[in-house]
Amino acid sequence: xxxxxxxxxxxxxxxxxxxxxxxxxxxxxxxxxxxxxxxxxxxxxxxxxxxxxxxxxxxxxxxxxxxxxxxxxxxxxxxxxxxxxxxxxxxxxxxxxxxxxxxxxxxxxxxxxxxxxxxxxxxxxxxxxxxxxxxxxxxxxxxxxxxxxxxxxxxxxxxxxxxxxxxxxxxxxxxxxxxxxxxxxxxxxxxxxxxxxxxxxxxxxxxxxxxxxxxxxxxxxxxxxxxxxxxxxxxxxxxxxxxxxxxxxxxxxxxxxxxxxxxxxxxxxxxxxxxxxxxxxxxxxxxxxxxxxxxxxxxxxxxxxxxxxxxxxxxxxxxxxxxxxxxxxxxxxxxxxxxxxxxxxxxxxxxxxxxxxxxxxxxxxxxxxxxxxxxxxxxxxxxxxxxxxxxxxxxxxxxxxxxxxxxxxxxxxxxxxxxx
DNA sequence: AATTTCACG
DNA sequence: ACGTACGTGAAATTA
Numbered sequence: 001x002x003x004x005x006x007x008x009x010x011x012x013x014x015x016x017x018x019x020x021x022x023x024x025x026x027x028x029x030x031x032x033x034x035x036x037x038x039x040x041x042x043x044x045x046x047x048x049x050x051x052x053x054x055x056x057x058x059x060x061x062x063x064x065x066x067x068x069x070x071x072x073x074x075x076x077x078x079x080x081x082x083x084x085x086x087x088x089x090x091x092x093x094x095x096x097x098x099x100x101x102x103x104x105x106x107x108x109x110x111x112x113x114x115x116x117x118x119x120x121x122x123x124x125x126x127x128x129x130x131x132x133x134x135x136x137x138x139x140x141x142x143x144x145x146x147x148x149x150x151x152x153x154x155x156x157x158x159x160x161x162x163x164x165x166x167x168x169x170x171x172x173x174x175x176x177x178x179x180x181x182x183x184x185x186x187x188x189x190x191x192x193x194x195x196x197x198x199x200x201x202x203x204x205x206x207x208x209x210x211x212x213x214x215x216x217x218x219x220x221x222x223x224x225x226x227x228x229x230x231x232x233x234x235x236x237x238x239x240x241x242x243x244x245x246x247x248x249x250x251x252x253x254x255x256x257x258x259x260x261x262x263x264x265x266x267x268x269x270x271x272x273x274x275x276x277x278x279x280x281x282x283x284x285x286x287x288x289x290x291x292x293x294x295x296x297x298x299x300x301x302x303x304x305x306x307x308x309x310x311x312x313x314x315x316x317x318x319x320x321x322x323x324x325x326x327x328x329x330x331x332x333x334x335x336x337x338x339x340x341x342x343x344x345x346x347x348x349x350x351x352x353x354x355x356x357x358x359x360x361x362x363x364x365x366x367x368x369x370x371x372x373x374x375x376x377x378x379x380x381x382x383x384x385x386x387x388x389x390x391x392x393x394x395x396x397x398x399x400x401x402x403x404x405x406x407x408x409x410x411x412x413x414x415x416x417x418x419x420x
Numbered sequence: 421a422a423t424t425t426c427a428c429g
Numbered sequence: 430a431c432g433t434a435c436g437t438g439a440a441a442t443t444a
Contacts, residue, residue, distance in 0.1 A: 071441095073440095073441060073442070074442060075441090077442095097443085099443095127441095131440055131441075132439055132440060153437095156437080157436060157437065158437095159437095161436065161437075163437055163438070164438080165437095165438060166438095167438090167439090168438045168439070170437075171437075256434080259434085260434035260435040260436095261435075263432095263434085264433095265432080265433045266434055269434095270434085327430095328431065336435075339435045339436080340435085343435065344436095373436085373437090
């Protein structure tokens, strides 16, 4: 096996990435998985009961409003209730199996059409939390360690990111009030210990700035400016001090959208504005940051030439569809051609950081326990907190030298939630 | 096994 | 005319 594959890595120029990143990372991941994460399952048990009673009330309300006791968890039955029995009219295209779509995106727009819609949204939100996190997590606690031990997958994500399964620790809720209750269940491994969470600030946008050599972005990052406000100032042609909240949040959406190849249609959807306005914003963005526009074009051109996208460390993603005659298929590959170098380079960087952090923690009483794409979580002995914070922050910020600084925010607390 | 939905970065 | 922002994993239903 090695006899055939090693020469192939050599021939393809992937030996350094293999030897210096993926192989050393393997033992880091093994340590993280073996160490595991401590859960406060009493907290989860209490929260589960609270969710259950809310869900029962919501289910009864929904069935009363529907006029019949259908299965609220069934998208098919829900669609029939909403769009036939209750006569809600929506100009939406059906799913590929001919059902009415009932996704959050669809239902949110129908909130005013019928009181049942809001109830369904709330039911779905709580049901998700209970069935995906609150109920399964305690069952995954290993009886001999008393902790959950995820498995990090090194080779499933096309961009070079890690993935996490059984349980997936990379999609633990945080965006909603009740979701945050679940984060509170992630706690340090013992008394006199704390959780340190260190995350990269806008790492993908910084990478895009460095890779594109877009001077406007580079200078803003070098000056340590509020990047979304600085973007808004340029896009809307106003002084930074006069940027409104709305303008900043629109600029933030564009900054994100650009990295993924979002168009006017998608931006209009995200911001809830007319497509014409979205187009004006994107045009102004491109005019102000022409280096970024040139970069995205160069990504597509290069992928068309080489048949693949490449990250800062030489990781590759084949993109055969970039040659497709089907515009939908080809456009998808073109967005991958732009996004993969960025997302994949961010993965490269945090992998380098993890190897550094792991090495630096050798012999100490603190362990790396989680990676969530742009964040590392460390279970820290309190007496080591200052040292570990400094060491983790520096390892991450110095993981790779770019023309823009990499900035890390590090906080600690008695739960994963408090560490943010 | 495939589909739909939704949690995260 | 078409579809429309990238990358994952898990649960429940549908077929």
